[in-house]
Amino acid sequence: MDLIKLSLAQIAPEPGLLDYNLEKHLKYIDEAKQAGSKLIIFPELSLTGYFLKDAVYDVAINIKNSCKNKENSKNIENTGLNFKTFNNYNYIIDSLLDKSEEIVIIAGFVESDEDYNFYNSTFCLSGGNILHVHRKVYLPTYGMFEEMRYFKQGKEFGVFNILGVNSTILTCEDAWHLSSSYIAVNKGAKLIIINSASPARGIEEGNDKFSSVKMWEELLSVIAFYYKSYVIYVNRVGFEDGIGFSGGSCVFSPDGKKDYSLEYLDEGLLNIEINLDFLKNERFKTPILRDENLDITLKEIKSIIDYR
Template identity: 30%
Template structure:
């Protein structure tokens, strides 16, 4: 009876850092061979380049550098089989490929068959589909290769099994959204039900602009049971052991890390996204405007968890409308977290703008214009701190606000990264409760006060918007599920409210286009996967 030890390399890559990615792959391969006694180490989809490389793939020098990186791996690592994802130029066409390497030899190259072109994926823009099944003997075990989308559809895996594969190894760069782990495992279960062959599913981790990858690599046996699962949102290099019994490959059981619930997983996704966006883009920390409200409080907590209190600065920028409660709660939160806290009143800048525009605005009443000027004073202040000290400005707007345009361009929307851009307001409250679960960090008053921008006397969000308990479900149905006005009304919502909300969403696409990137945590975030024209005459319903 043959035993096969497979190392699952769940690593965090940097797109375009080919030298760094190759060094990481080589170090993990040598550890898998020497410390873990693995027979084969499996790396993820496009590991050499990082995923997704987007239009870097259109550069000939980038593709050459990736091939040179694969060559360095081939030359430097021996005594173990390696399965490594890389972009390959072959016969004038570009492929999303995986190479099997052993002792300086490229034993096999498999080319991805199914190229996703939906949601955040745009692979048909770059790659040509492969046609041949990938089958390679590793310690006498017939191992079939597949890459990410190949396992979501009938065809490639079944063809590999017909060619003789008795274990499927699937290389992935599968980004996170809530409930994604269950979706992946269901897709793999379907392939196993059709073939009776176990699967090794290896996924990367890390933040890449709007995307965050959660890992959670796993092994599923031929009965469709997960017998090994690596942790979420952490780098890991672990071995799964298999027995080759006649014509069957049987995985040994191992540690099955439990899947986190929704709110804790969102928290970990955002923390990882902040950390990687800051680190990979060369910022030495983060700065944000702390208002004493729920959104900035949650973002500050997550930023501290990601970067450490010593690397986060919170700036309270009070105006004539800022309440004493907001001042007290912001100060208390900053003290609880131990961050560098500053108070910089915006009244001098606001007065200067009012004086500059006095003649221009003569005879016109106070309105949203003056509210926006206050927000823009804050945005300029934060960007100045960023420029002077090299800190990343974290904007604090949530998905509810971004959806309906309840945010100020060049004001509270100013920044380099928007951590809760894809988090509806009600989920922001749920995150706050989760952060306070082991002891109050965010002052309890922040969770119960009516939310307010505090840009006018006694202002509340509900003066301009429906209650969030009504607004968020409507937005979820319209933005994330693409339901029509009629369908949302049929679900029990007032037609006038629905039409008003939908109108706000449609009118504010121009704002969303100018918002900073933010981590995606839902199946339908603003950005890559929801691309609506700004100039648009269509009205739903």
């Protein structure tokens, strides 16, 4: 049996209150650890809140400055500079790095880089190190969303190893572009972790879900089924200026079925177990990924780009 115990932390961050949000993270991390989980996943921008507008500037963290990060601290020592003075929020990353000795932590934050660009980022901390940072690639800037106004686009859909399993992190809108999960699974991802801050919207007759929730769950099922992967969706709850985030965090297994889920609109922690034997079985029975022809895709995409 190839099992992974993990936790989905569906929280309501307060916009701009990083200390408050950190406390909430620590509380959920402790609960997840007690439940025996090896991995805990928080929503998009879980440490900062979502509709930050100009406050993006105030809450950004340059993780390279975090001195507790074992690998980075070596580099910082080499430069002879004390980067810690550059940013007040390093202690937040540091205290989560401490916690990551016992449990892998995925959480969202506003990242700033050495060139003072800002990103809607998600880190994965493990064993006291920063294992991976995903910078959101597709930044929605339409309707109520204005991410491109503040954030720079990420450049890739990285695949990295969590607890022996190749995984990827897609942040909210990233997942709406089916190319993102296509790239990730072809790079070897078996666990597709989607963290989001999705507002509840749209009333439909005879439907007990908001329209936005219905579309999300259909998408997650498609990704899980056709890419034969586990899809772990962690969405936030709470309100920002009257906009309510829908929650309903859930896990879709490679047969496209929803295995576990949290309530809509309320905070909650879901401790679950996923079985990779089940994924192997699905991939054997329906070898869509094996048959995927990247050469055709590449040729077609190249011709599209050339034609344009």
